[in-house]
Amino acid sequence: MHPAAHCLYPELDATALTAFATALETGEGAGLPPARAAEVQAVRAAAVFSRGKVAGADGDLLDAALWRHTGSAPRPAVVMPAPWTDLGWPAYAVQASRLALRGYDVLAYSPRGFAASEGHADLAGPFDVTDGRHALDHLLERAAGPVTRIGFLGVSYGAGIAQLVAAHDARVDAVAALSGWCDLGAVLRENRTRRTAAVHALLTASPRARLNRPAQDALEAVLAGRDTPQSVAWEEQRSPFTQVKELGRRQVAVFLAHAWHETLFPAGQVLRMFQELRGPRRIDLSIGDHGGPEMAGLPGLPNRIWTDAHRWFDHHLLGEDNGVDEEGEVLSEVMWSRTLEPAPTWPVPTRRVRRLHLTGTGELADAPDPGWAAGVVCGVETPVTVAEAVARSGADELAGLPRRYPDAAATDGAATAVWTAPATTATTRLRGTPRLRVTYRAANSGSTFVAYLLDLAPDGSARLITHAPFSDLDSPPDSLISADLDLHPTAYDLPPGHRPLLALAAHDPFYADANLPRATLSFTSPEPVPSYLDLPLA
Structure with missing residues (x-):
């Protein structure tokens, strides 16, 4: 049940994504499938791609990539914190490129403690929130023209960070959180039951990750059954649910995507936050487990979740009249018919x-x-x-x-x-x-x-x-x-x-x-x- 190393994203094609990221930098797409090679050339023709470092909290340098348009026209921007994986920001190489092709300036980065970023992972705590704000500063300082509206997008760990940065930074207008958490306390303990398999998965899923001591202690305390008032406060600080009123006050447009049988971050705690949101909101619920519904979209395959996330940003950041507001707030994929059912809100109407x-x-x-x-x-x-x-x-x-x-x-x-x-x-x-x-x-x-x-x-x-x-x-x-x-x-x-x-x-x-x-x-x-x-x- 608890192997020495555990992959949170078993379908993630790290080799293909790394090759795509390298081709963006070099312009050499000979080893890529023809469609991906053509995409690389289209991106390089539309925007300037560069790798660099973002100065995060306490001066720690975060590994990052920037897709920047050269024209002086106003345009929106998107920041993408990477998932809980040793791959880091290249996980977003294709999807960030597609956002750039749609007219966004984009910055993707590896959170502290992961991949080539310095520092120690704070498990979406204050250091990670500060890092996200600094990443946005980095993007804005390098934009060729005015930035109109700003979005944060993340998968899994990046989804938790994206929501928290959106709550703490008044510059953020919209967020897309795919397979993230909203209540970390409910992720670690559900109905007072310690979710030890989930904690083991977090501790072993990224073998080269470096957690800071408070994060390590908090996860190990769950395994050992040491629950203290300090651990509750630690969890609440890292829970977007505690910031739901601030997101509503500023009318941040929140898009959530989750799997029904999610084993890492249970769906109930995400839906509880969705019910409390008071700004523009939407949730897509799918068959599958953690990260699965959107995973095929990372290397560029057609994917409903990524399509909906792009449309959400196009509406709330680009200002497109694309019908998002008319489709209802909930879209559910029914087990096992695969039928897609829209609903005006959650809970869905029951007979x-x-x-x-x-x-x-x-x-x-x-x-x-x-x-x-x-x-x-x-x-x-x-x-x-x-x-x-x-x-x-x-x-x-x-x-x-x-x-x-x-x-x-x-x-x-x-x-x-x-x-x-x-x-x-x-x-x-x-x-x-x-x-x-x-x-x-x-x-x-x-x-x-x-x-x-x-x-x-x-x-x-x-x-x-x-x-x-x-x-x-x-x-x-x-x-x-x-x-x-x-x-x-x-x-x-x-x-x-x-x-x-x-x-x-x-x-x-x-x-x-x-x-x-x-x-x-x-x-x-x-x-x-x-x-x-x-x-x-x-």
Whole structure:
């Protein structure tokens, strides 16, 4: 689960992007595919490309590239902080070039501590925000003419930095954040459950990265279970969600793009920020995992996410009347039909919420059934898990091959408690955030479980629709604990003949759990507070 080195972007073609960046500098595109070679020549004819250094916070030099037009006409500008990768700014070589061809001056840079940039990574803290502002200064000082409006665009780590710079620098008019985070606290701990697989991925994904001591300590504290008020303050300082009022006050135009089954930065915390934004806003939600939906666009392949990001900037920075304001604020790619559904806002309009009660017979039923008990053993590996590894499920899901779970293994009574609803007679359209209320008894003072909502097919196989973890760290031993939790939001079509399946397990390798090994969690449904699952139906 936690290899020595982990790639957050398994589909990233670093070789092709490095070759493109080199060709931009030399003008020699002989080794590139014909389309990319022609693109290099078009970019060099339209703008001056140069590599250089940006003086960041404390004098640390950041590796950067600049696409600068020579004419004195007014034009907008875009700054692009790179993702969490040893590749650095060349990850944006093609997309920055395409922005330059659309008329923007562009500066892309490697954040501190990554690739050829100096300093130590601050994990989107004050040093990184200052670096972003200095990068903008660098671009403005070298623009040949007046700069009209300014955007920040980033993928993953760069998306977090882009949002924070936009909130702290009044010069920024628009931001595009692809596969980023909005609430770092919810990324590291979800429902008080430590997201240890995500932290391991961050620590191992860029082997040559240099984290500063506070960032290293904060991530290691999550792994060790050392939660302090200082760590909460550290996380809040790095969370765009804490700056949402400032973004709204200045009417910064915010474009977000995210994957439904995001394993690094869960989709729920991004959608919570989206709901709070008060300026121009849009979110694209796609099938896949971290970085997957936009990854094919980095080397230049046709890509919906990058097209929408460009159109967002064209409208809010170039002033084009391209219909962006008329398309609704939400565009969802539905699993697994691949249908694109626009919606005026989030939550999407729902026809009704279907409440299914957990029963002693293992059914999800319309009426409560109090008094039963269903136990699961703690510390036991279960076949139902979030994914095989952080960010690795994206390619298969994008190819229409989501992970399948065998029904017989999923219903292992020792490790997993399972409830199923009757088969659907027509397509059931789940749109929104499923919610679970369940009561359980824990023999010990700390407890954790993970809830999974699956699609059970007539052949007995199952696919994961959504999930969420839950931990209680305060109740005394042998307490009855009432858990109320939102599962991750979803847009899922349950075909006719399929059944919703709810599974509860006490262990998942994606999360640290507070259970004692071989202890038992006993789920139940008291008469005054019945246990149920709410499904939002479109």
